[in-house]
Amino acid sequence: MRVSQASDKSPASPPQAYTRLHSHFRWQVPEQFNIAQVCCARWAAQPDATKKVAICAYETGASGQFYTYSELQAQANRLSNVLTALGVGRGDRVAIVMPQCFETAVAYVAVLQMGAVAMPLSMLFGPQALEFRLHDGEAVVAIGAASALEGLQAVRANCPVLHYVLGVGDLEATDQRADLNYALALAQEDAHFTPVATLAEEAAVLIYTSGTTGNPKGALIPHRALIGNLTGFVCSQNWFGFDPAANPASAGLGDLPVGSDAVFWSPADWAWTGGLMDALLPTLYFGRTIVAYNGRFSPQTALELMRDCHVTHTFLFPTALKAMMKAYPGSARHTVRQQFKLQLQAIMSAGEAVGDAVFDYCQQQLGVTVNEMFGQTEINYIVGNCSAQWPPKPGSMGMGYPGHRVAVIDDAGAECPVGVAGDVALNRFDRHGDADPIFFLGYWKNESSTRAKFTGDWCRTGDLALRDADGYLWYQGRADDVFKAAGYRIGPGEIENCLVKHPAVANAAVVPKPDPARGSVVKAYVVLAPDFIAARPLDTVARAEFDLKLVAQLQAHVKGMLAPYEYPKEIEFIDALPMTSTGKVQRRVLRLQEEQRAQQRAG
Known part of the structure; x- marks a missing residue:
C-alpha cells in the first residue's frame, strides 16, 4: 500500500527547538540600514581587517x-x-x-x-x-x-x-x-x-525574475530584505549558537564562535537571488570567506574545489547534487567525503525539490544532512529545514523559518486543511504582528502585477505544496506544472524523484502529453547517466532495441514505487533538459513542445 507524504507521522509534532525559535524570535529593523x-x-x-579574508578567487589547478x-x-x-x-x-x-x-x-x-x-x-x-x-x-x-x-x-x-x-x-x-x-x-x-x-526601506537591488509567460518582471529589493534572509541562512547552514531574541540587524544574529573557520561556496551565479542573497551577501554579513569560481560546473570540479578551499558550507542545486550522485556514487566502504577529504558541515539546496534519493546520497556519501530551502526573488528564504535544530523529513521542503508566517492557502486566501494542496504564501506580518522585512517593494513600473501577487496580506508564490500534521510542507510543483491525466492530478516532482533513483537516470522532467482519449498522458524526458550513454549501441537498430528495453525497465521501476496512474506512458531520451540560469528545469519549454507536436499530428 502506498502511503502519501502528508500522512507521515514522524515526528509526532513540531520539535521543541523549532517552536522555541519561532515563539522567541522578534524582528528588529532599524530605520537606517545599509x-x-x-x-x-x-x-x-576591525583591527584584523588586513588579514580577514573576504574573497578567495579559485582557479582549477591553481592556488x-x-x-x-x-x-x-x-x-x-x-x-x-x-x-x-x-x-x-x-x-x-x-x-x-x-x-x-x-x-x-x-x-x-x-x-x-x-x-x-x-x-x-x-x-x-x-x-x-x-x-x-x-x-x-x-x-x-x-x-x-x-x-x-x-x-x-x-x-x-x-x-x-x-x-x-x-x-x-x-x-x-x-x-x-x-x-x-x-x-x-x-x-x-x-x-x-x-x-x-x-533607510532600511530604500531600494538596494533591482533583479529580474524569469516568469513563465511574458516579459520578465523587475523585483525591487530593499536593504531590509537582507535582515529577513538571515534566519533562513543561519538555519539552512546549521550556523548556530545564537539567541533567537537577538537583534538581526546587529552583530547578534548567528554570529559564529571566535576562531570559526567557516568557508562558503556555491556555484549559484551572483547575478541571481540564489547567488547574491543566499550566498555572497549573507556570508559577508557574518564576516566570513566566500569562494569565487568563474567556470563551468562539473561534479569533479565542485568536489575538488570544496577539498582545496576547505569549504565548510555550501548551497548546491538539486541538479548539481544529482550530477554528483551519478558521477561519484561512492560506497559504504569508501565514501565520497573520504575520497575528496571534504570538511562540509552543511548543505543547503533549493530551486527544485530535493527528493529522498538525493537526500540519502548527501547523508551517506557527503556526510551531511541536506537542508532543503524554498523561496523566490520577491520573498526569499522563507521555508526550509535545519538538521541542527529539527529533524528534516526526506523529501519535505521543511517549515517556515523563524520570523516568517507561512501557510498553504486556497484561491480565496483561506488556509488549506492538512493534506490538501494549495499555494504556498507568506503573510506580511509574523506571528507577533511585526512586519516581515523579507518582502520586496514591488515590481518595477508594474503596479498591477504587484497587486496580483497578493491576496490581502498573503503574498502568493505560485508554488503548490501540502502540509502534513506536523507542519512540514511537501512540494507539489509550480501551479502551472501540475496537470491532470485520465482524471488524476499529477505532480511531476514525485515521478521525477522516482526516476532519478534508477541507475540509468541522471535527470528527468515530467510533463503532460496531449492525448485525444484521455486529455493528457504522463510523459518523461530523461537524461541518461554517463555509464548508460556509453552502453547505448551505435547501430541504429540495436540502439532502438536498447532504448525500448530501457523504457520498459523505467516504467516498471515507477509502477513498482508509485501509483499505477503515475508511471510515464512515454519516455524520451534527450542530451540535456532545458534549464534556467538558476538551475530550475524549464518544464514549460517541454510542455509547449508537446503541444506543438500534438497540433502537427492533428493537422
Missing part, C-alpha cells in the same frame, strides 16, 4: 588568490568615487554584468554604499535579454566583464539613459567597447568614501 555597511564596512573597521575585507572596502571606495564622478546618484540603477570574482563583490559594495541600486545581469544573457532589462530598468552605468562588453555595445543604441560602460578585466587601454577601463579608473581615485546613510 547592506554594504554590515557586509563590509564594519569588518573593514586561490585571497582578498581581505580591507582590500574589498578600499576598492569599493575607489569605485564609488568613480561612479560619483560619472554622475551616479542615490536611487540610480547600475547594471553589473559580471561572473563570480573579486571585482563583482567590489561592485555590489560600491553601488550599495552610494545609495544607488545594483542591477545584476547574468553573463549568459543574449542581446535581447540584456536590452530589455537595461532599457526597462533605466540603468545609467553598466559595469561589465571583458567578455560581456560586445553584448553591451550591441544594445547600447537602444538604451538611451545608459551613459557609461565600465570595462573590467584584461583590456587594452584604448578598448573601444568600454568608456572607461576599470583598473585605470580606480587607480586614479582615492580609497576613502563617505557612504550614504540609507
Whole structure:
C-alpha cells in the first residue's frame, strides 16, 4: 500500500527547538540600514581587517588568490568615487554584468554604499535579454566583464539613459567597447568614501525574475530584505549558537564562535537571488570567506574545489547534487567525503525539490544532512529545514523559518486543511504582528502585477505544496506544472524523484502529453547517466532495441514505487533538459513542445 507524504507521522509534532525559535524570535529593523555597511564596512573597521579574508578567487589547478575585507572596502571606495564622478546618484540603477570574482563583490559594495541600486545581469544573457532589462530598468552605468562588453555595445543604441560602460578585466587601454577601463579608473581615485546613510526601506537591488509567460518582471529589493534572509541562512547552514531574541540587524544574529573557520561556496551565479542573497551577501554579513569560481560546473570540479578551499558550507542545486550522485556514487566502504577529504558541515539546496534519493546520497556519501530551502526573488528564504535544530523529513521542503508566517492557502486566501494542496504564501506580518522585512517593494513600473501577487496580506508564490500534521510542507510543483491525466492530478516532482533513483537516470522532467482519449498522458524526458550513454549501441537498430528495453525497465521501476496512474506512458531520451540560469528545469519549454507536436499530428 502506498502511503502519501502528508500522512507521515514522524515526528509526532513540531520539535521543541523549532517552536522555541519561532515563539522567541522578534524582528528588529532599524530605520537606517545599509547592506554594504554590515557586509563590509564594519569588518573593514576591525583591527584584523588586513588579514580577514573576504574573497578567495579559485582557479582549477591553481592556488586561490585571497582578498581581505580591507582590500574589498578600499576598492569599493575607489569605485564609488568613480561612479560619483560619472554622475551616479542615490536611487540610480547600475547594471553589473559580471561572473563570480573579486571585482563583482567590489561592485555590489560600491553601488550599495552610494545609495544607488545594483542591477545584476547574468553573463549568459543574449542581446535581447540584456536590452530589455537595461532599457526597462533605466540603468545609467553598466559595469561589465571583458567578455560581456560586445553584448553591451550591441544594445547600447537602444538604451538611451545608459551613459557609461565600465570595462573590467584584461583590456587594452584604448578598448573601444568600454568608456572607461576599470583598473585605470580606480587607480586614479582615492580609497576613502563617505557612504550614504540609507533607510532600511530604500531600494538596494533591482533583479529580474524569469516568469513563465511574458516579459520578465523587475523585483525591487530593499536593504531590509537582507535582515529577513538571515534566519533562513543561519538555519539552512546549521550556523548556530545564537539567541533567537537577538537583534538581526546587529552583530547578534548567528554570529559564529571566535576562531570559526567557516568557508562558503556555491556555484549559484551572483547575478541571481540564489547567488547574491543566499550566498555572497549573507556570508559577508557574518564576516566570513566566500569562494569565487568563474567556470563551468562539473561534479569533479565542485568536489575538488570544496577539498582545496576547505569549504565548510555550501548551497548546491538539486541538479548539481544529482550530477554528483551519478558521477561519484561512492560506497559504504569508501565514501565520497573520504575520497575528496571534504570538511562540509552543511548543505543547503533549493530551486527544485530535493527528493529522498538525493537526500540519502548527501547523508551517506557527503556526510551531511541536506537542508532543503524554498523561496523566490520577491520573498526569499522563507521555508526550509535545519538538521541542527529539527529533524528534516526526506523529501519535505521543511517549515517556515523563524520570523516568517507561512501557510498553504486556497484561491480565496483561506488556509488549506492538512493534506490538501494549495499555494504556498507568506503573510506580511509574523506571528507577533511585526512586519516581515523579507518582502520586496514591488515590481518595477508594474503596479498591477504587484497587486496580483497578493491576496490581502498573503503574498502568493505560485508554488503548490501540502502540509502534513506536523507542519512540514511537501512540494507539489509550480501551479502551472501540475496537470491532470485520465482524471488524476499529477505532480511531476514525485515521478521525477522516482526516476532519478534508477541507475540509468541522471535527470528527468515530467510533463503532460496531449492525448485525444484521455486529455493528457504522463510523459518523461530523461537524461541518461554517463555509464548508460556509453552502453547505448551505435547501430541504429540495436540502439532502438536498447532504448525500448530501457523504457520498459523505467516504467516498471515507477509502477513498482508509485501509483499505477503515475508511471510515464512515454519516455524520451534527450542530451540535456532545458534549464534556467538558476538551475530550475524549464518544464514549460517541454510542455509547449508537446503541444506543438500534438497540433502537427492533428493537422
